[in-house]
Amino acid sequence: MFERLLQKGFDVETRNHAGAILSVDFPDIAGELETALLALSIPAEELIGSGGGEAPSTQRLRKRLYEERWPKHTFDFRLIVDGRESVSNSHEIDHVRTTPLGKVALEIEWNNKDPFFDRDLENFQRLHAQSAISVGILITRGASLQDDMRSIIKRCIEKHEFVNEADMVQTFGMKDRTKRQRDAVQRLIDLQTPFSEAFAKHFVSDKFGAATTHWQKLKDRIDRGVGNPCPLLLIGLPASIVEV
Template sequence: MDISKYIDSDLLNKFEFYNYGHSLEILHESYPEEWKELQECFRKLSLSIDDIKKSGGNESPIPKKFDDILYPYGWREIRISGDLIVKKYPRKVAQRRGKFADEPYEVETITGYIDGHNIDFLKNRVAFDLEWNSKDQTFDRDLLAMRTYFDCGLIDVGVIVTRAGELNEIFREIRDDHGQILMKKYGASTTWMGKLTYRLDSRRNGGCPILAVGIRKECVEDYGRLAAYNSELKKIHKR
């Protein structure tokens, strides 16, 4: 599939895209305004070396970069809960199968049948989640949430952004403020594209179309200068 007709060309070098369940086609054709806003968010994303040195979770400045761009467009974090109402209808005539009464003889409510499913951003029927550096099991939670929203008829497509594998090249070259290689913080058991795609390949998203987006090293504004600096150091050490 040629994804270039669905994605602005300037984004193809900064991000990698994996299309599951025709998510790109749905975004492009059915939600052009939301897709335009997400692409604008991707376009404006710029990470510094200092950004990636900082701790993950609430201390990381990276999620806030997405907040600052998407909130003015009307994207909001959402949590849903719902009760399941089960109606039991008796057979109308004892001798005939498949014929049921118009009114139930019993109604049962299962409170909190769905509950606690958070999504970082939702607008209209498009869901968006960011996972920069959490434990990789977080993807299971995200995919379950999007699957639940989809099965409940609340969304038509989901987008999940995470780190591309090539960012490891940067993490292996940089030390944090304590002198530790960053790769120790951004390990194999954290959220990155390799941990997401194998879950999508095994259809843990159910029927929900998902666009997986990987942040590549071109999004790191200082990387070119850092790479040149490290290259010069290697030349010096070889002399």
């Protein structure tokens, strides 16, 4: 399962028999998801223009999932004892695919603070415990994309032959950078670091740093058992989907 994703460099892991459940009960859903991910591409310019936020290409992935019947869904739970409601909880999930055999929940964590993984995994755990979902799926930046991010940004700047941030703001539609950010890049330039390298180093550290959502941070939590015993499918977006 998901062989085509693996061939393209995606990180793919399953936990708690998620692979068996998807292949037997939800093969069409697995196929839909694989096809949508294989069609995903992100121009490097969008990584810079988004300022570290969710890239437009990732937004397009969400739009495609919505169109293929993966809508946002809020699960409401109420515990009523002798006519009195003693517990009330709700969990909003960005994408839920509903079939006669059950529901599959999916969250995309492109570039949030890494504690969002705890929230998602704990939500999946609670929903599975109540038989509300059969599988939880998490998509994030893969290991190769995280490792290559600085090189991707640097090559993009060199391709456009930028030598200052002002031109980048205009061309990429970037938000105006703060004085702190500009000064940090300038300090590196003053040390004879080329602009492309100086900007890429600071931009990636500032926007796609170690404390954001990416594959290793997700793996750390899974290895600690966060989310157990919910069946989980984990997918990391690879560097190969970025066009430089």
